[in-house]
Amino acid sequence: MSDRFVRAVCADEIAPGGMKAVEIDGNEIVVCNCRGVYYAVQRRCGHMNAPLELGTLDGTYLTCPMHCAQFDISNGEALSGPVPSDLGHEALPPMLGAYMGNIGMLMAHVRTESMRAYRTRLEAGWVEIAL
Amino acid sequence: MNTESRKRALQYFFEKVVGPLGFKFTPDVELKEFLLEQEVVLEAKHGTPFCPCQPLRHERARDMKMVCPCIPFHREHFDAIKRCWCGLFVHKDVVDPNTLPQLTPKDVGLE
Numbered sequence: 308m309s310d311r312f313v314r315a316v317c318a319d320e321i322a323p324g325g326m327k328a329v330e331i332d333g334n335e336i337v338v339c340n341c342r343g344v345y346y347a348v349q350r351r352c353g354h355m356n357a358p359l360e361l362g363t364l365d366g367t368y369l370t371c372p373m374h375c376a377q378f379d380i381s382n383g384e385a386l387s388g389p390v391p392s393d394l395g396h397e398a399l400p401p402m403l404g405a406y407m408g409n410i411g412m413l414m415a416h417v418r419t420e421s422m423r424a425y426r427t428r429l430e431a432g433w434v435e436i437a438l
Numbered sequence: 439m440n441t442e443s444r445k446r447a448l449q450y451f452f453e454k455v456v457g458p459l460g461f462k463f464t465p466d467v468e469l470k471e472f473l474l475e476q477e478v479v480l481e482a483k484h485g486t487p488f489c490p491c492q493p494l495r496h497e498r499a500r501d502m503k504m505v506c507p508c509i510p511f512h513r514e515h516f517d518a519i520k521r522c523w524c525g526l527f528v529h530k531d532v533v534d535p536n537t538l539p540q541l542t543p544k545d546v547g548l549e
Contacts, residue, residue, distance in 0.1 A: 368447055377447060385439050386447045391485040393498060419439070 312428060312435040315347065319432065326369075328360040331438065336425060338434050339380050341367050345427045345434045346380040353378065353385050353420035376419045383424035389414070439482070445474040448487060448506075452527075456507050461516075461527040464535050473526045477506055491524035518546035 315329045321340040328350050329336050335350035337360045346367065352359055357373035364370075367381045374389030399407060426437040449463070456462065464470050476490035488494060492504045503511040509522060516522050519541050520529040528535050543549045 366450060368450065379443060379447070384443055386444045387439065387481060389485060 310437060312430070312437050314430075314433045315427075315436045316434050317432060318345065318429060318434050321345070321434075324364055326360040326362075326364055328358060331436065334438065336436060337369075338427070338436070339364055339369065341380070345429065347425040347427050347434070347436045348378065348380050348383050349423045351422075352376060353422045354389055355417060378422055380424065383422040385419045385421045388419040441475060441478050444478045444481070445471070448474055448477060448481075452507050456509060456527050459507075459509050459513070460530055461507075461509060461522070462530050462532075464521070464525055464528050465533065466525070466535055469525055469535075473524055489522075489524055515543050515546060515548055518548075 313331050315331060315336065316327055316338050318340075321327050321338060323340050323342055326337050326339045329338060336347050337350045339346045339348070341364070348359070348369070350359055351357070352362075352371040352373060354371060354374055354376040357371050359369055359371060359378075362370050362372040364380070367379055368386070369378045369380050371377070374392075376389050377386040378384065379386055394407070398404065428435050428437075453463070473490055477487040480490060481487040484494070487506050488501065489504045489506050489508050492508075494501050494504070507522070507527060509516055509527065512523070516527075517529075520532055520538050521527065521535060525535055528538070532538065
């Protein structure tokens with residue numbers, strides 16, 4: 308694994324429980340502050356690419372804002388897939404129903420993959436990430 | 439996805455919900471691990487960690503009341519028997535779940 312640490316973000320910019328997206332050398336990364344310990348994972352959800360800094364961080368568990376897939380930011384591991392949505396009891400208009408049926412068929416084949424986790428360190432008030 | 443990792447995550451989230459409600463995980467570790475594992479299986483199948491001891495009717499309004507921890511939806515009965523139906527959660531003062539009486543909703547005047 309690489310030992311090239313790169314400055315990502317000033318540690319003061321992320322409150323405990325907060326996240327911030329950065330882009331370094333073309334890598335989209337989310338830096339997370341978990342009770343003063345900083346973690347970094349790829350920014351795009353391992354399910355459908357949603358930007359994870361818009362999700363929810365609880366401990367080391369990050370929930371995607373799009374379909375609520377969950378990940379452990381300490382190692383990038385995928386913990387659960389998307390949560391089913393409720394389309395209500397009323398039948399959808401035929402065209403919309405056919406469209407949603409097609410989307411549902413495709414989504415059934417979408418896998419939730421674990422994400423890349425980056426090593427981090429604190430250096431002179433900066434969070435540095437190993438690329 | 440790793441079952442053990444998901445079990446630990448569910449435990450982390452559930453503790454935050456059941457603690458303020460006066461409940462804790464059962465001290466029976468073997469039972470706790472077994473039930474959490476079943477919930478991981480149910481979540482992988484349905485996308486939701488349903489209670490492992492209740493049947494699904496595929497009626498959303500009814501089934502959502504069986505999502506673990508289902509304490510808020512059945513609290514009167516659980517408070518009377520000091521545990522939830524499957525036994526994953528018990529009242530905080532319970533030391534030995536095996537000593538708890540088995541009472542139906544009718545026994546405690548709920549039907």
